[in-house]
Amino acid sequence: MNVTHIEHIGIAVRSLADAVPFFERLLGTPCYATEEVADQKVKTAFFRVGQTKVELLESTAPDGPIGKFLEKRGEGVHHIAFAVGNVGEALAALGGLGVALLDSRPRRGAEGLQIGFLHPKSTHGVLTELCGKE
Ligand code: CMX
Numbered sequence: 001m002n003v004t005h006i007e008h009i010g011i012a013v014r015s016l017a018d019a020v021p022f023f024e025r026l027l028g029t030p031c032y033a034t035e036e037v038a039d040q041k042v043k044t045a046f047f048r049v050g051q052t053k054v055e056l057l058e059s060t061a062p063d064g065p066i067g068k069f070l071e072k073r074g075e076g077v078h079h080i081a082f083a084v085g086n087v088g089e090a091l092a093a094l095g096g097l098g099v100a101l102l103d104s105r106p107r108r109g110a111e112g113l114q115i116g117f118l119h120p121k122s123t124h125g126v127l128t129e130l131c132g133k134e
Helices: 014-025 067-071 085-094
Strands: 003-013 033-037 040-051 053-058 076-084 114-118 130-131
Touching: 003 014, 003 067, 003 130, 014 040, 014 053, 014 076, 053 067, 067 076, 085 114
Parallel strands: 003 053, 076 130
Antiparallel strands: 003 076, 033 040, 040 053, 114 130
């Protein structure tokens, strides 16, 4: 598996309406895209920071992953996403090493990328996403 860079850092927020203007000022760059990912029960807002992005995540339902995270832990860093060439191959390799996979095969995430999550219990407490075009 070859990680090329940190693709994005996901931050759970209660309200995009509040958080987007703050991050625009903090990062000195406008939000360049917003998108609802219905199956994840989130609305997202993206900022470019060099080769990496910041993804703000607002929940659309209390029983979704961000809704549960906000309820349990409040706002904050939710996950780190690493860019890999081929998500399916990376998931297969990590599964073979005994890493607990939340996605056994890639699925479509925000920005049309292929994604797959690793369970934080298997990754030293960091919810980890793999992202790629394949
Ligand atoms: N980072 C680190 N640990 C986390 C975590 C996170 N973001 N979310 C949950 N956990 C921990 C919990 O604290 C809990 O630990 P303890 O057992 O010590 O209390 C453990 O993981 C299980 O958590 P849970 O609340 O019982 O389980 P959930 O039902 O909330 O599921 C998780 C947690 C990670 C399996 C689930 O959120 C998931 O499948 N996430 C992947 C998909 C996702 O996060 N989508 C949103 C982003 C989509 C996008 O970027 O487009």
